[in-house]
Amino acid sequence: MGSDLGTGVGPGSNPASRRNRRRRGRKSSWQLALSLSVLLVAVFLLVFHNVGLSHILGPMFGPGPDSGKEDGGHIGNVGGSGAGDPAGSDHGAGQGNDRPEDLDEEQLALLKPNELGKVMVIMYHDVSEKEGEWVRSRENFRKDLERFYELGYSLIPFNSYLTGDIHVPAGRAPLVLTFDDGTSGQLKTTEQDGVTVADPDCAVGMLLAFSKEHPDFGHAATFYVNFPAPFRDSSRVQQNLEFLIENGMEIGNHTYNHKNLAGVAPAMVAEEVGSLANKVKDIAGYETKSLALPYGGYPSSKDNLGSGQWDGQDYVNLGVLLVGAEAAPSPFSAKINPMAIPRIRGSQEELDKWLGYFQKYPERRFVSDGQADTVTIPGDPDAQPNLDLDLNRVESRKVVTYALPADPG
Numbered sequence: 001m002g003s004d005l006g007t008g009v010g011p012g013s014n015p016a017s018r019r020n021r022r023r024r025g026r027k028s029s030w031q032l033a034l035s036l037s038v039l040l041v042a043v044f045l046l047v048f049h050n051v052g053l054s055h056i057l058g059p060m061f062g063p064g065p066d067s068g069k070e071d072g073g074h075i076g077n078v079g080g081s082g083a084g085d086p087a088g089s090d091h092g093a094g095q096g097n098d099r100p101e102d103l104d105e106e107q108l109a110l111l112k113p114n115e116l117g118k119v120m121v122i123m124y125h126d127v128s129e130k131e132g133e134w135v136r137s138r139e140n141f142r143k144d145l146e147r148f149y150e151l152g153y154s155l156i157p158f159n160s161y162l163t164g165d166i167h168v169p170a171g172r173a174p175l176v177l178t179f180d181d182g183t184s185g186q187l188k189t190t191e192q193d194g195v196t197v198a199d200p201d202c203a204v205g206m207l208l209a210f211s212k213e214h215p216d217f218g219h220a221a222t223f224y225v226n227f228p229a230p231f232r233d234s235s236r237v238q239q240n241l242e243f244l245i246e247n248g249m250e251i252g253n254h255t256y257n258h259k260n261l262a263g264v265a266p267a268m269v270a271e272e273v274g275s276l277a278n279k280v281k282d283i284a285g286y287e288t289k290s291l292a293l294p295y296g297g298y299p300s301s302k303d304n305l306g307s308g309q310w311d312g313q314d315y316v317n318l319g320v321l322l323v324g325a326e327a328a329p330s331p332f333s334a335k336i337n338p339m340a341i342p343r344i345r346g347s348q349e350e351l352d353k354w355l356g357y358f359q360k361y362p363e364r365r366f367v368s369d370g371q372a373d374t375v376t377i378p379g380d381p382d383a384q385p386n387l388d389l390d391l392n393r394v395e396s397r398k399v400v401t402y403a404l405p406a407d408p409g
Contacts, residue, residue: 114365119174120173122177125180126181131348151358153173168370187203204244223252251286273305274304291317332394333393386401
């Protein structure tokens with residue numbers, strides 16, 4: 001047979017074949033265009049992702065990395081999700097997802113955190129019907145709680161003050177409440193349907209009720225007890241101690257016999273302090289970590305004061321409290337002496353004096369940045385480190401220094 005070329009009978013001359021080739025050509029062009037479009041979209045997303053496109057697309061396609069930052073961000077959000085803290089950032093690496101972000105310049109200027117400021121450690125004794133020299137009336141104690149809260153204070157345990165592990169909403173000031181002597185006005189419990197409950201008119205009952213209405217205030221407190229009958233109830237010693245522990249309150253050492261330690265030998269210190277520590281541990285499985293000196297009496301030697309041993313058991317006091325005098329230094333201050341922490345007496349005169357002082361000089365009180373793993377202080381960020389800051393007490397925490405806005409006056 002001859003060649004098909006020019007004969008008009010080859011496959012190229014078949015109308016159906018020509019239509020099929022045109023359809024295949026159009027299909028190939030469409031596929032190529034689609035592939036190019038997908039490629040362009042992928043490049044577009046890749047290039048612009050780092051300039052915030054994900055924040056624009058996030059609301060359309062689901063929560064993005066900054067979800068949950070609305071509604072004021074993390075200011076005052078103790079134990080917030082920290083979802084906006086990108087892994088690997090200089091302030092978030094290795095911190096997990098329960099850390100709030102650092103405050104920005106606007107928040108710092110508004111809240112004015114100062115974690116080198118002074119901390120009020122209040123010393124109460126009895127709480128009862130009428131006011132007295134060493135007694136706060138129930139009415140006035142309730143007013144104290146309201147006043148503390150309205151002035152921007154939140155409660156922390158004394159041990160947290162000593163270690164610097166302070167969890168307080170940003171912009172609020174930590175406050176420590178201590179109670180000496182273990183009186184019935186501080187804690188009185190009964191059983192209701194097999195559950196231990198606090199009398200609503202004792203100090204613990206009032207603290208629990210107030211913190212229920214104001215969770216950001218809390219109900220932390222430290223109770224310095226002695227024996228044989230803490231809180232004047234020998235029938236409920238274990239129940240009372242365990243109730244405090246279960247409700248996040250602390251038990252402190254006030255010596256076994258309420259002994260004035262002024263001038264006594266180290267052996268007597270070990271006996272009085274160690275006997276109390278051992279008793280509380282035996283009854284409640286709890287280790288006391290601080291000591292309030294009865295009558296403010298300081299021993300002739302510090303031996304066995306911070307730590308010691310009695311009856312084969314070791315004890316440790318991270319801090320020793322004096323009788324009321326003044327506000328305490330910041331736990332990060334070079335001026336702190338853990339073996340001699342001052343307190344403010346919980347009387348009307350002294351509370352008026354010191355609460356008024358910090359209202360007049362707010363820059364002198366400790367104000368939290370809302371984060372336990374940073375220490376934020378006002379000052380010149382480019383200056384030499386603050387000499388009042390004890391870096392040994394700061395430990396691994398991040399130090400943030402910021403400039404306060406200029407006074408318009």
